Amino acid sequence: MILRKQFLSHVAQTSPSPMLVEVERAEGSFFYTPEGKRYFDLVAGVSVSNVGHCNPVVVKAVQEQAARYMHVMVYGELVESPQVTYATELAATLPAPLEAVYFLNSGAEAVEGALKLAKRFTGRTEMISMRRAYHGSTHGAMSMMGTPEGEEWKAAFRPLLPDVQSIEFNHFEALNRITERTACVLMEPVQGEAGVRLPERGYLEALRSRCDEVGALLIFDEIQTGMGRTGEMFAMQKYGVVPDIVCLAKAFGGGMPLGAFVARHEIMDTLRENPVLGHITTFGGHPVCCAAGLAALRFLKEERVVEQVEAKGALYEQLLQGHPQVKEIRRSGLLLAVELGESAKLYRLMELFKEVGIMSDWFLYCDTAFRISPPLTISEEEIRESVRLILQALDRL
Numbered sequence: 001m002i003l004r005k006q007f008l009s010h011v012a013q014t015s016p017s018p019m020l021v022e023v024e025r026a027e028g029s030f031f032y033t034p035e036g037k038r039y040f041d042l043v044a045g046v047s048v049s050n051v052g053h054c055n056p057v058v059v060k061a062v063q064e065q066a067a068r069y070m071h072v073m074v075y076g077e078l079v080e081s082p083q084v085t086y087a088t089e090l091a092a093t094l095p096a097p098l099e100a101v102y103f104l105n106s107g108a109e110a111v112e113g114a115l116k117l118a119k120r121f122t123g124r125t126e127m128i129s130m131r132r133a134y135h136g137s138t139h140g141a142m143s144m145m146g147t148p149e150g151e152e153w154k155a156a157f158r159p160l161l162p163d164v165q166s167i168e169f170n171h172f173e174a175l176n177r178i179t180e181r182t183a184c185v186l187m188e189p190v191q192g193e194a195g196v197r198l199p200e201r202g203y204l205e206a207l208r209s210r211c212d213e214v215g216a217l218l219i220f221d222e223i224q225t226g227m228g229r230t231g232e233m234f235a236m237q238k239y240g241v242v243p244d245i246v247c248l249a250k251a252f253g254g255g256m257p258l259g260a261f262v263a264r265h266e267i268m269d270t271l272r273e274n275p276v277l278g279h280i281t282t283f284g285g286h287p288v289c290c291a292a293g294l295a296a297l298r299f300l301k302e303e304r305v306v307e308q309v310e311a312k313g314a315l316y317e318q319l320l321q322g323h324p325q326v327k328e329i330r331r332s333g334l335l336l337a338v339e340l341g342e343s344a345k346l347y348r349l350m351e352l353f354k355e356v357g358i359m360s361d362w363f364l365y366c367d368t369a370f371r372i373s374p375p376l377t378i379s380e381e382e383i384r385e386s387v388r389l390i391l392q393a394l395d396r397l
């Protein structure tokens with residue numbers, strides 16, 4: 001109780017109605033309150049805890065690296081094995097020619113770096129994003145927020161970056177707005193905060209060829225879709241389209257704060273000079289975060305976690321389909337939006353979820369659907385048990 005009061009008094013608030021559930025510990029697919037109440041974590045820190053809470057291999061990597069060394073010197077000067085090894089294994093995991101990794105601390109920072117790189121490489125200024133895209137809350141990333149009608153988020157913070165426009169996701173004709181003036185197109189191959197929107201057949205290929213035609217760089221934001229969430233290590237592999245730059249964060253740090261943008265050397269090397277130190281960071285690529293991210297990547301591969309994602313997502317879909325309150329399910333791997341069609345119902349459902357011990361959420365641009373994006377390690381039994389609780393709550397709507 002005291003902690004909750006202090007939270008409201010001294011921790012800056014992001015909304016007038018926080019959940020106020022106190023977390024004591026977390027393990028696997030669950031977190032627990034001090035009173036011992038168990039919550040199924042179907043948000044996973046917004047697609048962060050892909051390898052499960054307190055995964056022993058990640059905990060061990062963090063403890064060992066913390067005892068060896070933490071922060072020594074800003075990114076890019078010293079040779080630090082967690083960074084170098086992670087970059088090397090990541091490059092081997094990503095499709096060629098994505099080979100040079102610039103480490104940062106978060107998703108928004110990865111996006112900022114990618115945008116600057118695109119301007120630097122092309123010498124152009126126009127940047128294009130997709131409607132209903134979310135790329136982060138810093139000024140640059142927010143400029144690329146392709147908000148729906150009203151632009152209420154952006155309006156409060158203008159002026160933002162100039163020479164930015166957004167086009168409709170999945171509209172083939174709108175690709176003609178990408179021209180020789182365009183430095184880059186930034187997009188999520190599967191839109192997350194729009195409420196899980198998948199690209200139509202052929203759309204990413206058409207976007208790739210339009211960018212090639214006019215010399216614009218294609219940037220994929222795989223901050224939410226990366227590290228196995230959609231059933232491939234990266235969503236780009238599902239669609240067979242390789243961007244010029246990819247942004248990573250969230251699960252990329254295995255539960256620790258870590259982001260990166262990755263490109264081929266020809267592009268990335270332009271950041272090295274003119275001006276020298278034109279993009280720098282103190283904590284980007286922190287050794288403890290890189291050790292955690294590397295342990296998580298190895299775990300995903302060694303335990304064949306990603307191979308099981310599609311079947312687990314399909315099981316959720318199958319078990320929830322047919323309930324009279326469920327209007328539609330949009331899904332990519334273990335990223336699901338369960339559509340109720342009405343926000344008032346969804347708000348009521350969140351209260352019921354809290355009672356039955358389900359942690360879910362709606363989406364930034366879609367408050368009529370609830371999110372299911374649990375740790376990828378969730379078992380079949382846990383899926384069935386969480387669906388039983390979800391249905392219990394849906395029945396009471």
Ligand code: PLP
Pocket residue numbers: 046106107108109111134135136137188192193221222223224249250
């Ligand atoms: N890009 C996408 C697709 C996201 O979903 C998010 C966060 O939700 C971000 C970028 C921003 O990441 P961060 O909160 O680490 O800045």
